[in-house]
Amino acid sequence: MTEVLGTYRVARSAAPVREQAVIQLRNLVAGRFQPGERVIEATVCELLGTSRTTVREALRQLETEGLIEIVPGKGPTVARVDESDIRDLYEIREVLESFAIMLFTERATADEKVRLASAFGDLEKAAASGEATQVLEAKQVFYDVLFEGAHNKSISVLSQSIYYRVARVRLASLSAARIRAGIEELRIVHRFMAAGSAQEAQDAYAVHMQNAREAAVEAVKRFN
Numbered sequence: 001m002t003e004v005l006g007t008y009r010v011a012r013s014a015a016p017v018r019e020q021a022v023i024q025l026r027n028l029v030a031g032r033f034q035p036g037e038r039v040i041e042a043t044v045c046e047l048l049g050t051s052r053t054t055v056r057e058a059l060r061q062l063e064t065e066g067l068i069e070i071v072p073g074k075g076p077t078v079a080r081v082d083e084s085d086i087r088d089l090y091e092i093r094e095v096l097e098s099f100a101i102m103l104f105t106e107r108a109t110a111d112e113k114v115r116l117a118s119a120f121g122d123l124e125k126a127a128a129s130g131e132a133t134q135v136l137e138a139k140q141v142f143y144d145v146l147f148e149g150a151h152n153k154s155i156s157v158l159s160q161s162i163y164y165r166v167a168r169v170r171l172a173s174l175s176a177a178r179i180r181a182g183i184e185e186l187r188i189v190h191r192f193m194a195a196g197s198a199q200e201a202q203d204a205y206a207v208h209m210q211n212a213r214e215a216a217v218e219a220v221k222r223f224n
Contacts, residue, residue: 017050021058024048029067035080039068066152079165086169086220089138089162090213096159097143097209098202100150101189105198108149113194119145120190127183132174135182136167143185166216173212173219185211 025044033039044055059076062068069079081089108116117144126138140163147156174182185208192201 018054018057020217021048021050021054022061025055025058025062026065026067026164029062029078030164033078035078035168038071038074039076039078041076065164067164080171081165081220083217083220084118086182086216087213089166090209090216093159093162093166094206094209094213096155096162097146098224099204100146100152100159101193101201101205102157102198103150103152103155104146105193105196105201107151112145112149116142116149116190117194120186123186124183127179130176130179132171132179135174135179136171169216169219170212172222173215175215178211181211182208 025048028044028047030168031041041052041055041057041059044059045052048055059068063070063076067079071077081136095098104112104116119138121144123138126134129135143159147159150156185204189201189208190203192198192204
């Protein structure tokens with residue numbers, strides 16, 4: 001999953017223009033625009049290097065995903081998330097990601113298990129830096145490997161849509177203490193997965209998600 005950095009002008013890929021625009025606009029919503037901020041078409045056109053028609057189509061797609069809302073008299077704005085939204089979204093995250101943990105434990109190849117261990121090692125290094133952005137990027141790689149090893153594309157797609165809605169809140173919730181605690185929680189999860197103990201891994205992940213959810217709720221209170 002690509003982060004938008006620097007000037008927020010995202011390099012083009014081989015994907016169709018509309019699909020590129022949707023992906024790039026999701027990244028802008030997660031990384032540049034503030035909740036409640038008006039999304040000006042001309043600005044987005046310049047940032048993405050694409051036409052107004054394509055941008056409007058992308059905005060409609062993001063509206064269906066809950067990332068954009070149309071405010072009367074204001075136009076498209078970045079959707080706000082409140083405490084209730086966060087609790088709902090984290091409940092869904094827990095279900096999807098816990099299921100992915102079970103599937104990974106049952107289906108992952110030896111190579112995928114090695115890659116997950118490597119991704120967790122990189123996550124530990126990122127956590128040692130104390131930089132929340134690096135931690136989120138490393139966690140996303142960990143989850144990407146997890147979803148790939150689960151061999152269920154729908155889980156990855158559904159989780160991705162949630163990721164963009166909570167990205168800013170996740171970043172704000174990662175205090176130094178939460179980073180340290182989160183790594184220890186995931187270490188337990190990964191240890192159970194490596195041992196083939198799916199149920200124990202899921203139980204440990206439920207604890208991790210409960211703590212992550214409460215940190216996110218506190219972060220969204222600061223936003224609102």
